[in-house]
Amino acid sequence: MEGKSRLTLAAVGAAFVVMLTVLVLGACTAQPAASPAAKQAEKQAPAQVAAPKFVGSETCRACHAKQYDSWRNTIHTSMVRPIAKGDLKNAKADLTLPGAPKADQYDWVYAIGGWYKEERYAYRNAKGDVVTGEFEYNKPRKQFVLRKDKEGNPEALDWINSCGGCHSTGLNVETRKFNELNIGCEACHGPGSEHAKDSSKTKIVVDKSSEACGQCHIRGSDTSGKYGFPVTYQLGKPDTLLKDFKPIPMTDAASVFPDQKNSNRHRQQFLDWGRSGHAKANVTCVACHDPHQGALNERKADLRAKGNDLCAKCHEKQSRDQAAHAGHALDKATCASCHLPKLIGSGSVSTHTFEAIAPAKTLQYGEKMANSCNTCHKDKNAEWADQQYKRIFKK
Numbered sequence: 001m002e003g004k005s006r007l008t009l010a011a012v013g014a015a016f017v018v019m020l021t022v023l024v025l026g027a028c029t030a031q032p033a034a035s036p037a038a039k040q041a042e043k044q045a046p047a048q049v050a051a052p053k054f055v056g057s058e059t060c061r062a063c064h065a066k067q068y069d070s071w072r073n074t075i076h077t078s079m080v081r082p083i084a085k086g087d088l089k090n091a092k093a094d095l096t097l098p099g100a101p102k103a104d105q106y107d108w109v110y111a112i113g114g115w116y117k118e119e120r121y122a123y124r125n126a127k128g129d130v131v132t133g134e135f136e137y138n139k140p141r142k143q144f145v146l147r148k149d150k151e152g153n154p155e156a157l158d159w160i161n162s163c164g165g166c167h168s169t170g171l172n173v174e175t176r177k178f179n180e181l182n183i184g185c186e187a188c189h190g191p192g193s194e195h196a197k198d199s200s201k202t203k204i205v206v207d208k209s210s211e212a213c214g215q216c217h218i219r220g221s222d223t224s225g226k227y228g229f230p231v232t233y234q235l236g237k238p239d240t241l242l243k244d245f246k247p248i249p250m251t252d253a254a255s256v257f258p259d260q261k262n263s264n265r266h267r268q269q270f271l272d273w274g275r276s277g278h279a280k281a282n283v284t285c286v287a288c289h290d291p292h293q294g295a296l297n298e299r300k301a302d303l304r305a306k307g308n309d310l311c312a313k314c315h316e317k318q319s320r321d322q323a324a325h326a327g328h329a330l331d332k333a334t335c336a337s338c339h340l341p342k343l344i345g346s347g348s349v350s351t352h353t354f355e356a357i358a359p360a361k362t363l364q365y366g367e368k369m370a371n372s373c374n375t376c377h378k379d380k381n382a383e384w385a386d387q388q389y390k391r392i393f394k395k
Ligand code: HEC
Pocket: 055, 056, 057, 059, 060, 061, 062, 063, 064, 185, 186, 189, 191, 192, 193, 195, 196, 197, 199, 200, 203, 204, 205, 206
C-alpha cells in the first residue's frame, strides 16, 4: 500500500522536520481516518516530529490577506461547486436546453467547471460513493452531450479516483477524504499546520517548477492504473512527478494531433510545455502565469502581463516589429494567436508547445491536423495558407 496517497508534501531546505515526515507519510496504511493522511502519519511519527496537516486556505488568510484576496478571484477556487437533489442553482449551464440534467434526477453533489470549456455533474450513487455522471455541457457549442461507457450505459466514474486529486486539496486516496474542495493554498504549498502555528520556525514549500502545476495540468494514469492523477508527487521534488505516473503517449490520437507533438485535448499543458523551447530554456509556467492572480468571469489565464506585453518581456526583437517578424501588424494578430492557437475544446483552450503550426502540417497529415493560420483564415484553405506562410516566412 505504499505511496498511495495524494500528498503534496513539503521538501523545504534539507534541515527541516518535514523531510522526515515525507518518509512517514509515504507509507500510510488503509485505516479509515477522519482527516487526511497527515493526521494518521502523526500517530506513526516519532514523538518529537510534528507532521504538518492540511488546515485550509481560510487559516492562511489571517497572515496572507494579499495572496488570499487575489487567489480568491482565480478559477482555481471556483471549479467544484455544491449542488443537491432539487437544487441545481450552482450550475452555470442553461438547464432549459435539451439533454440537460433534471434537478430531482439524482442525489446531486457537485457541479464541476462550466467556465469556458465544459460543465460536468457528480452525484451520490446507491452505494454512497460520489460518481461523475453522463451529463456534459459543451460551453462553446452551448449544447449537452450524454457520455457513455464501453458497454453503452450512461457513464459513471468514481469521482475520487478519476477526478479528486486534481479538483480538491489534501486528498488521501486511502481514506478517500480530502481537506478542501478546489485548488487551495496547500495544493501548491503543502500542508501548512506547522507553518501556521509558528511561521518563524517552520517554512512552507514554494515550488516554482512546472511540475508543481503539472501534477494537475497533465493527462495519463498512475502506474497502478487506478488513479487518473499522479498520487505520489512531492512538492519541491520535480523528479517525483513521473515516478509513478505514465502520461498519455504521443501516439494517442484522441489526445494529440497527428504530428504527435501538439495536444488536441485540454489539461495537457505540462506535456506540451515539456516539448517546447521554453522547457529547454527553463521558462516555467510561473514565468508567464501568476499563481495567485485571477479574474473570474473574464478569462485572462492569470497572466503576468497583458497580450503581447508578456512575450515582449523576453522577445524584444519580434515584439518591436511584429509585421517584420510575421507579416501581421499588432492589431491583426497577437503573438499568442499564432504561437498558442486555441485548437482544443471547441476553441476554448490553446496548445502549449508555442509552435506556430505551419499549414504544411495540415497538407501532410490531413484535415485532422489543425494549423495556426486557418484558425483565423477560416474562409481560405490550407493550400492558400501554405503558400502565404512560405512567402511570409521565406521557408
Ligand atoms: C500566523 C501567521 C501565518 C499564517 C497563519 C500563515 N503564514 Fe505563511 N508566512 C508567515 C510569515 C511571517 C512568513 C514569512 C514572511 C517573510 O519572510 O517575508 C510567511 C511566509 C510564507 C510563504 C513564503 C515562504 C518563502 O519561503 O518565501 C508562503 C508560501 C506561505 N507563508 C504560505 C502560507 C500558507 C499556504 C498558509 C496556510 C496554510 C500560511 N502561510 C499561513 C505567516 C503566516
